[in-house]
Amino acid sequence: MSSLPTGTVSFLFTDIEGSTQLSQRYPEAFPAALARHHAILNEAIAAQHGQVFQIIGDAFCVAFDTASDALNAALEAQRGFLREAWNPTPIKVRMGIHTGEASLGDMDARAGGYTGYLTLTRVQRVMSTAYGGQVLLSGASAELVRVHLPEKITLRDMGEHHLKGIISPEHLWQVVAPDLPQDFPPLQSLSAFPNNLPSQVTSFVGREHELAEVKQLLATTRLLTLTGPGGMGKTRLSLQVAVDVLDTFKDGVWFIELATLTEPALVPITVASVLGVREEHSRPLTATLVNWLRNKLLLLILDNCEHLIEACAEFADRVLHTSRETRILATSRESLAIAGESTYRIPSLEAPDPKDQIPLEILSQYAAVRLFVERATQALATFSLTEANAPAVVQICFRLDGIPLAIELAAARVKAMRVEQIAARLDDRFRLLSSLIDWSHALLTEPERVLFRRLSVFAGGWTLEAAEQECADDVGAPHAAPLQKEDVLDLLTRLVDKSLVVLDEQALEPRHRMLETIREYAREKLLEANESERLRDRHMHFFVQLAEHTEPILQTAQRAEWLPRLEAEHDNLRAALEWACERDVEVARWLAGVLYWFWHYGDHLSEPRTWYERMLAGGEQPTPTRGMALALMGSGLVSTRLYDAGEGESPLEQSVSMWRQLGEPQRLAWSLWALARFLVYRGESARACAIYTEHESLFRAWGNGLLLVGALSYWGRALMNLQRDDPAAKARLDEALSLGLSPREPHSLYVCYMNLGHWALAQGDYALARRHYEESLTWRRQLGTRWLIGLGLREVAQVMCLQGDYRQAEPVYAEA
Structure with missing residues (x-):
């Protein structure tokens, strides 16, 4: 050869x-x-x-x-x-x-x-x-x-x-x-198998032995927890395992990121959101979720469980006892400590001993050395392992105990110094990861340090615009070096170069984030600088403004453009809500209120109830405020869509009363719309018609497309409920459709055709009802909200059954 x-x-x-x-x-x-x-x-x-x-x-x-x-x-x-x-x-x-x-x-x-x-x-x-x-x-x-x-x-x-x-x-x-x-x-390819695994921008180095052992354990246990300190690569190993076993789970492999959550109640809510499981009427979400998992052959990856250990353990225990084939791979700094759990402690990467004289061609077989060389080459394209620098590389990998994150941080320094200099600066105090991050932090310029710690206020990442708005200028303590807005991009790029910040190239728009271990360190620095409260306040107000900006947009066809952006910021919105609950409950109520439509269209059925219950708790008579009025309307709307007839009326009536006292007619119109719709669903059509009749001029004066079309359509449905052949009912339904067809907005049109379907059904015209329901389903699909699509599928299937078309109804029910 x-x-x-x-x-x-x-x-x-x-x-x-x-x-x-x-x-x-x-x-x-x-x-x-x-x-x-x-x-x-x-x-x-x-x-x-x-x-x-x-x-x-x-x-x-x-x-x-x-x-x-x-x-x-x-x-x-x-x-x-x-x-x-x-x-x-x-x-x-x-x-x-x-x-x-x-x-x-x-x-x-x-x-x-x-x-x-x-x-x-x-x-x-x-x-x-x-x-x-x-x-x-x-x-x-x-x-x-x-x-x-x-x-x-x-x-x-x-x-x-x-x-x-x-x-x-x-x-x-x-x-x-x-x-x-x-x-x-x-x-x-594996793209045929359902999953939500995030793409990785760097290669997976080493861990061949651990990869094989974890896959073998996962084949024999239904709950496997990867444990180890921060920076050991638990998340990365779990993702590589997931890719390798993807084709063995016909119902998919699903990555559940928990690091940014603070509320234990959000664990099952987050899992359900990822899986697309909808809450059912009068049934706890966790019960619905574990029942859905009962016969599913899938793998759940619960990542970063340690700060929600009890909630994760409770959820995993329910899954193990209810489902037959669902498996869970968890990552945590400690085990979940429940029956049926197997644990696997992630070891350090194998590193050579500096005392051993190892030939250069053998060194690259050590995972720690391979990782250092690969990451160093990414930082400096001309870097290579040579006879001259090999001893220093070995010293670095050995002194850092083969901890992957520590090695990556050290390798990023080759742009600024030779490996011999990096090795010379390491001593015993750098054997702990936090000490190495401390060393990396000490090498930053003062502006870089200021930006680094301020970025820790973000949960789940940030855009350049958000970083410029929240971290620039003099938002820190008086002694802190002020940052100019135009300097943020350059400083951010430097932090990426030094492996302290990660650029997420797979996002819809450029986003940056910190690994959780580094973010924890940066938050400590923010506290030490006495900047935490100022930055969290600014973070809260930034995301309140974002939510306020998007609230009216989400009531139009432009929602398709903005929903993904809000979904990308969901962790930041949660963090803002959490801080507002501690800092200013009125701001928390207002933010939760303006977020209602995001939760509605974004398939987040249960989460808003958790927030509303928290900020509306208390038996005293609430004082009328804008935040209270809007949160009460949101709470009532959530009860309506969860078909909780006993909980929706009171908050909606209180919201109507408050908006009257506050003198805001457009907000009043929305609360009246929500109350009347709730009454239609509860079967109190006469009361609903009274509201529509009394406030028709208000709806027409202040109603945008969605509000007015919805009010007219549900008014027609209420009239039909009282007298099925009432010509006024059909007139209201037809007027609503005529108004909805002009902008061709999906929400308005699915409502119009749905209620026309109900009207046709009441007349006994099953064929016409089916056409209307199918048209409604078309607009629901264009809207893209899964729980609304599910309801539309059931309507189509039900009328198919009324026609005796059971064979066609079966797959429609199955999809629902």
Whole structure:
């Protein structure tokens, strides 16, 4: 074998589709077909100067100096397979090409002459995603060949796909040639399995042994808790395990991030929100959730349980006792301490002992060294492990006890100092992670320190705009160095470079966040600087303003643009509510009130009830304030949508009374709308009609599209409930639809068609009712709110049953 290429290498992996079945079905003919397969491949590879470094059965592993050579070899081989007169059945070969870093390694059956686990794994996964006759390229290879494509050859964008064992998605491209097959079924990637696993921007280094052990334990226990101190990589290991086992859980793998939660009651609410489970009438959410999980084969990852340990333990215990196949992988600094739990303590990464004289080529086999080198290379592209700097790298990894976060923080320093200098500054006091963060903090400039500690006020990340608004100027203590708004971006970039802040490139808009261990440290610095209260106040007011800005927008079709933004800030909104409850309950009530529509459209059914109950508690007669009036309306609306007939009326009536006293007619109109709708749902249509009749002029004067359309439509429904053939009922319903069709706003139209469906049902016209309900469902789907879609599906299914169409109703009920 000629010398294998090293450094940046383009790999081509091939495999015969269904070879095992072919060998069993045609035992006499298959050996000859396999020999011909090898000959065609070897000829195409040799023509492009490729090196076959491993053959396992019918799978070829080939290395090329360039991606273009790999592509040309793949094309020629596929043409050869297509031309061949196979007997008794065609041989179809799938192929994958990926370009990445690789070094020479052991010449054994497993390694095949290369090290570079991530590169070789990725090309294998790209290949296994393809079908026989298909050639797929990774994003890296596609970029390299794009400007040198052979004549008439194009690349088809196949989108991003999650590949088994690889935590970040891969952008795949199919090679399209006019003389080769072009159309294949959907790619065989993990994207077909439901999940919400976050993408990772850095590679997973080391932990092969731990990964295997955790997967083995997870196969034998239904609750496994990964324990260890902060910075040990519990979350990252859990995510890698999740990617590896994704294809074994048909109902999905779901990541539940708990770090930013402060209320124990939010644990089941957060899980239900991620899973899309809706609260049921007169039934606790946890009971609904565990019942939903009863027959689900899925994996829940409860991340960062330590500060909510009792709530997490209680929830996990309920799941274990109720469901049959649901498994839980938890990460925590301590175990949940419940029956049925297995624990796995995450060890440090293996690091070499400085006393040992270890050859350079062996050092890279130590996970701690590999992590340092990879992260250092990301910080400084010219960095490499050499005979000269290896002793210093070993000292760093050893003195930091192989703690991943500590090693990453040290590696980020190679931009500012040589590794020998980094090692020289380490002594025994830096063996604790907090001491290393302290060291990283000490190396910051004063403006960087100020921004670093102030950013800890955010929960779940922040946008540049939020950082500029909340952290700039003189918001800190008098002795703190003031920050100018225009300096925040530059300072933030420096904190990213030093691995103290993470840039989330997968978000809808650029966001930054801190790892929880670092955020805890930064919060301590904020307290020491006596800035915590000022910053939390400013944080609270910023998010109150955001909620106020979006409240009227969420009542229009523009909600589709703003809901994802608010969802990204949900943890910050919770933090603002939490602080407001401590600081100023009137602000808390106002914020909870203006957030109602976000919770409504965002499928957060139970959480608002928790907040309203907390801030409206107390038996005394409430004093009329704007915050109290708005929170009471929100509380009543929540009771309405949860069909809690006993709880909704009083807060809505109090809200109406307060808005009258406060003299705000538009807010009064909304509370009257909410009260009348509640009465319709409770069957008190006469009282509802009285409200609509008395306040019609108010609705018409102050009602925006949603308010006026909704009032007219529910008025028509109330009149119909009193007299099913009342022409005034149909007139109100038709007027509402006419007004709703003008802006074509989804909420207004789903309400109009729903109530028209009720009217048609009351007339006994099942066919017309079905058409209206189906039209309502169309607008519900456009709205995108899952619990509203579920209600619409049930309406369609019910009228199908009334028509005797049970076969069609069954899948509709199932979807609901």
